[in-house]
Amino acid sequence: MYEHGGNIHGFETPMVDFSANINPLGIPEKLRIAWIDQMREVTSYPDPAYRKLKKAISDHHFLSGKANILLGNGAVDLIHSVIKSVRPHEVLIPSPAFSEYRNASIRNEIPYRELVLYDCLGNLQMEKFLKEVKDRSLVFLCNPNNPTGRALKASDLERILKKMEETGSFLVLDETFLPFVEEEKRHSLLGEEPENVLFLRALTKIYGIPGVRLGYGILYNEILAKKMNSLQEPWHINTFADIAGQVVLKETGYLQETASWLRNEKAFLYRELSTVPWLTWIESDCNFILVKSSYASAEDIQRNLLEDQILIRLPYGFTGLSDHHFRIAVKDRSSNLKLMKALQKIKDIT
Template sequence: MLKGHGGNIYQAAREAGVSPEDLVDLSGNINPLGPPEELFAYLKDRLSLITRLPEPDLTSLRQAVARRLEISPDMVFPAPGTTDWIYLLPAILRAEEVIIFGPTYADYADAATIWGKKAFYLLPDSPRNWPNLNLPPKGGPRVYFLCNPNNPTGGLLSRDKVLDLAQRLTGDILVIDESYLPFAASDEASLAWGGLPGNVLVLRSFSKIYAIPGLRLGCLLAPESLFPLVAPHLRPWWVGTLAAEAGVFLLNQRGFEEQTRNYLKAERERIYQRLKGLPGLEFFTSVTTFILCRLKAPRASELCRRLLKRGFLLRPCGNFVGLDDHYFRFSLKDPETNNRFLQVLTQELVDMA
């Protein structure tokens, strides 16, 4: 596993000598609005369900996902987070090589390495030009990983372009991680909407958009042609009762996702205007809840250390393949917290100039 994932507030708090509650975590990529308020009462009323096993095949959850995307429940394979599927896919898809559209989430390459597969990155000349779609010559069986929208660059490849990419990859398998798509667009933008091309798998996460990373819930969406490879790995009782209950409830909160998108669109534009005036800083526009930045002179790791001392946890991005120690990422919070962060960031950049 990559050392230095975002969201490790416990380690950061130990390093800073404070409690996790004393830090503002801008390193993770979850919804700044938090979970829908109604979720807490809903789960409280169902706490007694922990005394019984969940549905073995998670029928209710699969049906809820299927209704949202207008697909068959047979295409839905829930898991305790998308990470479980990410680490299984290089093995069960029988690929000789894993090709990754970087710079991006490191677990795709880590998963390939664990199973003894060769992992290669397709990198653009700049994060602003992600993704590099200049594909290598045809070879043995390959699995391609595309994070869309992409972490950490925040870019989005349109549905039409992803479909075109899938057609170009005939004979290979394209895995699309749509964990951040609900921040950018409605369900109709998913490649899984209404069905999937025969060589495409889609990952969907509940952790990010609904701000419930501690519950661990995600799913893999697969076309019928790939059922023989995927279906045997759907384990009984794989998702806990409360996580499954939360998933069904949250999928009915359509207004919450639209509210999130409206907030992020307005807040990102406001933040961009503030970032434009900061010395020695370049930022990359995003469709998600996080923004990637590049420092021209000082190292991002040093800036992140200074910000941590002042109570803000950022994500240095020097360990992303294709980036270096001049890059860092931060996620948006409420306007008041964002203003406090920008004030501290400005002070530190001036002091480091």
């Protein structure tokens, strides 16, 4: 069973894809131009040290010389390599959460506990979570969480970091969706330079380029960084991804436009969702919304939406979600209108 969104390739007609949380503004124009202008670069191997790309990441986050920057073929690449490198006693996954945390644990034969620790409003139950952190664990925490969309504040993360230190544990803080959150710095500990945290980022969703697989990690533990680097093959980031990172991380105007779009379209979707009496949802801090139906299963809803060439994210792979849950991305106005009209006309599902 496919556990991710964005699988549009099995359909004969083009789909409006609400299953993948991709910025609908699309590829930044400066990146389109850079790819064309630098096409000749594909005739050479990429820089094996990726110096320009790493400098762009460092400058974007104002990192100090203590930071180790790790590159991945998407963030998932780094999820697997950090487990191989840390080799914890166990992995703890507060759920519902991204299924690749579990999959990476299984593939690397590390015992894991996946516990439903988010409440019905999408918030992490902090006291329950902290009690579950055992000695020498590796903890995956998505901030904002996928699929609930809620972001932890820096003060919450401080408490979690203290627990990591007390138990000799390691935290993988997946910040893939954090660039979509307003006042991003209020929800991150990146500037505090903790040695027992891997900060995970990806450029694919915020800059609308999921086909260009580029994730990165920021780590203040040099020994662990060397272990993770040793697992990577030479030239593991291709030239197009290398160029993309160098260009988009300087794109401040694009991020401002994204923030304005997201603010307006989330407000629109909340208003429209409130007109469908059999739907409830969690207010999200990022670019997707977790919805629950009291009327029909997500699979039944999806079958109806296929008549309008619309895909939603089904609950496959998310421990703790019911078969009535589904997730929708926030898209452009015309797409959002199409989704809401299709949901509003569903009257009888048999």
